Amino acid sequence: MIDAKRGTAVVLIVLLSVGLFSCAKRVETPKEPEITMVIHGGAGTILKENMTPERERAYTEKLTEALQMGLEILKNDGSSLDAVEAAIRVLEDSPLFNAGKGAVFTAQGKNELDASIMDGTTLNAGAVASVTTIKNPISAARAVMEDSKHVLLVGRGAELFAAGQGLDIVDPEYFFEQTRWDQLLKIKESEQSSLERSGAIQMRFGTVGALALDRKGNLAAGTSTGGLTNKRHGRVGDSPIVGAGTYANNATCAVSGTGQGEYFMRNLVAYDVSALMEYQGMNLDDAVEKVIQEKLTELGGLGGVIALDKFGNVAMSFNTEGMYRGWIKEDGEAQVLLYGDEDE
Numbered sequence: 181m182i183d184a185k186r187g188t189a190v191v192l193i194v195l196l197s198v199g200l201f202s203c204a205k206r207v208e209t210p211k212e213p214e215i216t217m218v219i220h221g222g223a224g225t226i227l228k229e230n231m232t233p234e235r236e237r238a239y240t241e242k243l244t245e246a247l248q249m250g251l252e253i254l255k256n257d258g259s260s261l262d263a264v265e266a267a268i269r270v271l272e273d274s275p276l277f278n279a280g281k282g283a284v285f286t287a288q289g290k291n292e293l294d295a296s297i298m299d300g301t302t303l304n305a306g307a308v309a310s311v312t313t314i315k316n317p318i319s320a321a322r323a324v325m326e327d328s329k330h331v332l333l334v335g336r337g338a339e340l341f342a343a344g345q346g347l348d349i350v351d352p353e354y355f356f357e358q359t360r361w362d363q364l365l366k367i368k369e370s371e372q373s374s375l376e377r378s379g380a381i382q383m384r385f386g387t388v389g390a391l392a393l394d395r396k397g398n399l400a401a402g403t404s405t406g407g408l409t410n411k412r413h414g415r416v417g418d419s420p421i422v423g424a425g426t427y428a429n430n431a432t433c434a435v436s437g438t439g440q441g442e443y444f445m446r447n448l449v450a451y452d453v454s455a456l457m458e459y460q461g462m463n464l465d466d467a468v469e470k471v472i473q474e475k476l477t478e479l480g481g482l483g484g485v486i487a488l489d490k491f492g493n494v495a496m497s498f499n500t501e502g503m504y505r506g507w508i509k510e511d512g513e514a515q516v517l518l519y520g521d522e523d524e
C-alpha cells in the first residue's frame with residue numbers, strides 16, 4: 181500500500197517535471213533563424229541547347245563555391261553582411277559573370293562597374309557606380325556604407341575613396357575578357373543595343389547578387405555588375421541603386437535583381453517586393469511573383485530577382501529563359517539551377 185502510494189508520487193513528480201521541462205523548453209529556447217545563403221549570376225537567354233556540359237559544370241561549380249563561401253561564414257556565426265560580400269567577391273573574381281573580372285564593355289570599349297550592399301538590420305546601404313579600377317566593387321560599396329557618410333559614390337571619387345580604404349586597385353586592363361569583347365563587336369555589328377529586345381542578340385544579364393540570413397536573424401543583400409553590353413559611357417543601371425536592384429530589411433526580406441536595369445529603376449523592383457510584404461502583408465513568394473510575373477512583365481521589362489525572408493524562406497522568379505541561381509542552408513547541400521524549366 182505504502183509502496184503503491186510512493187510509486188504514484190514518483191510517477192506524478194516525473195510527469196510534472198517532464199511537463200515543466202517541455203514548457204520551459206518552449207518558452208526559453210527561441211528557434212534559431214535558419215541560416216541561409218541565396219545567390220544569382222544573372223538572367224537571360226540561358227538555354228540547355230546553347231550550353232556545353234563543360235560550361236554547365238563551370239557555372240555550377242562557381243555558384244556552389246560562392247554559396248559555400250557564404251555558408252562557412254554564417255556557420256561560424258559571421259554576419260549576413262560578411263557572407264554577402266564574400267560570396268559576391270567569388271563571383272566578381274570569376275570571368276564567367278558580368279561583374280568584376282568578366283564585366284561587359286561599354287560602347288566605347290571600357291568596363292564601368294556598379295555595386296551596392298544593404299544591411300537589413302540598420303537599413304544602411306552603400307554603393308559605387310561607374311568605377312573602372314576597383315577590383316571588387318562590392319567591397320567598395322561596403323566601405324562606402326561603413327566608412328563614409330554617404331550612400332553612393334561614383335567614378336573617380338569612388339576610386340580615390342576605395343584606394344584610401346586600402347582596397348585592391350587594378351589597371352583597367354585587368355577587366356579585359358576576350359569573350360566580352362567579342363560580344364560587344366557582335367552587338368555593334370548588328371547595330372543593336374542590348375537595351376532593346378532583339379531576336380538576333382541573345383539577352384544575357386550576368387550581374388551577380390547574394391542574400392544572407394545569419395544566426396542573429398539579420399538579413400543582408402548585395403549586387404554587383406558591369407551593366408549592359410554596349411551601354412553608353414556613364415550609364416548607371418539598377419544594381420547600385422538601393423531599392424531598384426538591391427534591398428534588405430529584417431522586417432520583410434532581402435532582394436537582389438538582374439535584368440534590364442532601366443525597368444528595375446523606374447519600378448523600384450527590389451523595394452516593391454519588400455513594400456508588398458510590409459504594407460499588404462503578402463508572403464515572400466506572392467510578393468516576388470507579383471512584382472516579376474505581373475508588374476515587370478506587363479511593363480515589358482526582362483529579368484528576375486532572388487529573395488529571402490527572415491524565416492529563411494527563399495523565392496526566385498524571372499521572365500527570361502533562365503537565371504543562374506542557387507541557395508544553401510546549414511546542411512551544406514548546395515542547390516544550383518540554371519534553366520527555366522527546372523524545379524525549385
Ligand code: ASP
Pocket residue numbers: 222223278384385386387405406407408416417418419425437438439440441442
Ligand atoms: N541589371 C543590370 C543593369 O542593368 C544588368 C544585369 O542584370 O546584368 O545594369
